[in-house]
Amino acid sequence: MNASVRATAAPVPLLWLIRHELRLSWRDWQAMVTAGNRRRFWVALVVLGCLGLALHLPAYAVVAGFARSDIGPDQRTLFTLSMVVLLYVSLLLSQAMETVTRSLYSRGDLDLVLSSPVSARRLFSVRIFSNALLIALMGVVLSAPLIDMLAIIGGPRWLAAYGVAVSVGLAAAGLAVAITIGLFRILGPRRTRLVAQVMAAVIGAAFAIGIQVSAILYYGNVSQRIFVAPDAVIARSPSGNSPVWWPARAILGDWLALAGVVAIAIAVLAAVMIIFAPRLGEDSIAATDLSPRASRRQSRPRGFRPGSPAAAMRRKEWLLLRRDPWLVSQTLTQLFYLIPPALLLMRNFGQSNGVLVVVVMVLVTVGGQLAGALAWLAISGEDAPDLVRTAPVAPVAVSRAKVEAVMGAVAIMLGPLVVGLALLSPYHAVAAALGLACAAGSTIRIQLWFRAQAKRSLFRRRHTSSRIATFGEALVSFSWAAAAGLAAAGTWLAAISVAIALLILLGVRSVSPRKALV
């Protein structure tokens, strides 16, 4: 062997490793925004750029008054800004946990890197650091419209908020690794994936929902001034010099507080890298070497159940859903958003018609999205497409059975809420049921038009296959929700929303690859 190609004892430069990790992430992101078609990249970039610019308009509406008022670090302002930071932490922590769990459970290049002479500590430290950079970047992108508008209107002192955004991203990434590895140690590799993903979803939604829940309990309705605390809470909060307010003070342009926030974030990340990097390698191996449930025994069926091919198809779909708690958890996270309206119902029992309209709209929106997600699993996520297509069953009958399976699952999940609504107001329940049926039917139809074979494990990335389908599903769900809400409110304007929903469906169909009705 030529001596020049032999491995040397010199350690691989850290920067080289970081560049490699970032390049992989960049390519991954590119593939996600372009759905694998690299020629679309510049178009996608321009669209994203325009979207980013457009988001500055609503950001202006949100922060203009705040930025103009020349506010200082009084107790109420610090409280409000801290709430915003907490909301932001929950979003980034959720995203970071999702990223860490995904990388932990995908084999990817694990065999290659762990069989290389690079130390696992070094390698996984770089991996944690790269993830942290990406999460921080995501934080910057998310907060940029708000910070830009604050700086344009209120002066450059607000630019310090970018420092807070980056720090929160770095700390959130570090915490996510610590939480996930902690779960791994406590629960083992088999349960951690499910629990971590559910936790990520709960954390992501919990703070926003929690604020609404407290507003409902306190004010009796969804409050638009969600971050405004009652005087009693302000009176009991720590004094203005407390480190608790550092992030808020940093946002207001206190450079000393900013230095403190940055130092804490770096310390958290460094500690996580030092403590957890070597374990991440071991845990990744344990996670990917799982032979999932091979030893679990099912109860032996006494005999095969009779029924038509359609019945067999429906049973199969329901069984697969029931057996995959990870997928179910991914789907059901949308149901978290039903908590505030459910609370509204309880809190305002028999008092307000307006509350019921809100409930109807949320139910229809969630139902549409839920049906779309389940339809993707049943239609595009078919694991044995050849088997189904070579069976002596007409494709229309197969599609119909799958649609019935999805509709049945949606009915089981949301039916009890509609029944609860019916006890309060049968009229509103009918509006909700009709809206739900239309929204679910529309999103399922879009899935049929845009079906593209994929592994069920790619469920979270299903949106990448067609942006049009994704936007179409969201828009049509919102339109049906608006129609149901307006109908529930008793106004003929509902007809306009119905027309919009139908127009959206027609538009989506006209650009879909499969225009067949079923």
Next chain:
Amino acid sequence: MDQTLRRPAVQPATGPFVDVATGTALAVRGLAKSFDRPAVDRLDLTIRTGEFYALLGPNGAGKTTTLRMVVGLLRPDAGSIAVFGIDALADPIAAKRQMAWVSDEPMIYDKLTPLEYLEFVAGLWGVDSTVAGKAAHELIQWLGLGPHADERCEGFSRGMRQKVALAGALVHDPRLIILDEPLTGLDAGTARQVKDVLQARVKAGGTVIMTTHILEVAERMAERIGVLASGRLIAEGTLAELSLRAGRGGSLEDVFLSLVGESAAA
């Protein structure tokens, strides 16, 4: 006959379209399919009932495309396909009732057990549940899957997955089984078991069409062999006939390489 190789008692598929008179299981005429270039080029192929037919050819010869058109997974650009006298393009459902398809990549459901998978397949083919249940249990034992019958397939090895897929192909008792590289990646023991199953199937009167790159398998198992190159059938017959056609004796490998080389040179 070895106890493990006995064919399970499954009701034979019968229907109004069975072409008993001609004894032809599959008749393909002028079949054509193009992607960027012609994959199958005006192909004529006739497989007799009760025959074990091996389809050989180099990579990209059009073997898989041909078979996928026969089982209804691809729509041909031109030509006709008749399965036991049934026009598979005009009445695909009736044709599919007679067939089973096993691909090189066993597609089964990770979250189902083998028995649940077979129940689903039997349901799709509309087999009576009592008959299917009995046949499934026999197949499971026959293929050595008994100890794993109630475990989910997600932890199964490739060989076990292939056996589950094969059991799925047999549970509705098809008259024609079409397999695309069914032995790829299997260990010697599992490959032997799959071959035994297929031979038993032919002995019981079934028809088997199989593509393979393992020429020894075709040489030992197939009654007739078809050689495909560039989407065309360049030779067909028994091993002896192919040897004669190639103008040389020796193993199937020698004959195959000679025929394919000839075709490429032409």
